[in-house]
Amino acid sequence: MQVPTDEHGLIPEGLDAALTANARLLYAQPNFQNPTGRRLPLERRHALAALARNAAFPVIENDPYGALDYAGAPLPTLLSIAPDHIVHLGSVSKVLAPGLRVGYIIAPEELHFKLVQAKQQATDLHTPSLTQRIVYEVVKDGFLDGHVPTIRALYRDQCEAMLDALQRHMPAGVEWNRPEGGMFVWVKLPKHIDSMKLFERSIEQNVAFVPGGPFFANEASHNTMRLSFVTVPPATIDEGVAKLGTLIRASV
Numbered sequence: 611m612q613v614p615t616d617e618h619g620l621i622p623e624g625l626d627a628a629l630t631a632n633a634r635l636l637y638a639q640p641n642f643q644n645p646t647g648r649r650l651p652l653e654r655r656h657a658l659a660a661l662a663r664n665a666a667f668p669v670i671e672n673d674p675y676g677a678l679d680y681a682g683a684p685l686p687t688l689l690s691i692a693p694d695h696i697v698h699l700g701s702v703s704k705v706l707a708p709g710l711r712v713g714y715i716i717a718p719e720e721l722h723f724k725l726v727q728a729k730q731q732a733t734d735l736h737t738p739s740l741t742q743r744i745v746y747e748v749v750k751d752g753f754l755d756g757h758v759p760t761i762r763a764l765y766r767d768q769c770e771a772m773l774d775a776l777q778r779h780m781p782a783g784v785e786w787n788r789p790e791g792g793m794f795v796w797v798k799l800p801k802h803i804d805s806m807k808l809f810e811r812s813i814e815q816n817v818a819f820v821p822g823g824p825f826f827a828n829e830a831s832h833n834t835m836r837l838s839f840v841t842v843p844p845a846t847i848d849e850g851v852a853k854l855g856t857l858i859r860a861s862v
């Protein structure tokens with residue numbers, strides 16, 4: 611089931627009895643959510659932490675993007691607010707390299723055995739020691755302290771470039787958000803444009819994005835798409851957004 615959201619992310623008041631009565635878990639990404647780039651405001655974090663303290667189900671905080679906070683002013687994680695009641699997921703994929711396949715879980719002790727069992731039965735017996743040791747060697751002397759600000763600044767500049775390009779090239783009726791961190795801009799197209807069809811045309815021009823429809827758990831909005839600004843420089847971002855703008859104009 612999908613929890614109600616707005617431009618600030620998950621709405622805690624929307625977690626009414628109808629949604630939570632038979633819930634098995636609550637999954638949230640408070641920082642720069644994939645796909646929307648939204649960041650959950652402080653008061654909603656406290657509301658979710660309060661819910662986690664009383665809930666009959668685990669509250670999962672997935673936080674792979676938390677370090678990519680452009681202003682360097684992070685909001686407290688749910689874990690830091692309610693340490694005994696949150697299952698917190700982290701990863702080195704967004705700050706070191708996704709190919710390492712190294713992440714971690716911080717969870718209440720009574721869940722540890724179940725989590726190990728779930729990993730062993732559902733994925734693999736264990737994450738390779740080699741990649742774990744590589745991560746350890748890279749981070750143990752503080753490499754991330756210097757590296758994270760570098761990629762933060764790079765992504766912030768590329769995010770700005772994408773927002774400028776959207777402003778220049780998108781026709782009226784297209785809306786997008788201004789992310790405070792992370793890797794994505796969430797774009798809403800005029801209602802009649804199906805981003806899956808747009809994708810088929812844009813990929814022919816070497817412009818890729820992720821159509822928004824598959825991100826919805828219930829009723830999908832097919833006029834949405836996720837744009838990533840992290841892998842190409844500003845000039846290429848501008849060129850790609852210009853091509854997208856032309857395709858969208860042709861669909862309006």
Ligand SMILES: Cc1ncc(COP(=O)(O)O)c(C=O)c1O
Nearest residue numbers: 644672674701702703708712713
């Ligand atoms: C929502 C979300 N969770 C987790 C991850 C990181 O996953 P992993 O550590 O398996 O690379 C990503 C990255 O793609 C993501 O978007």
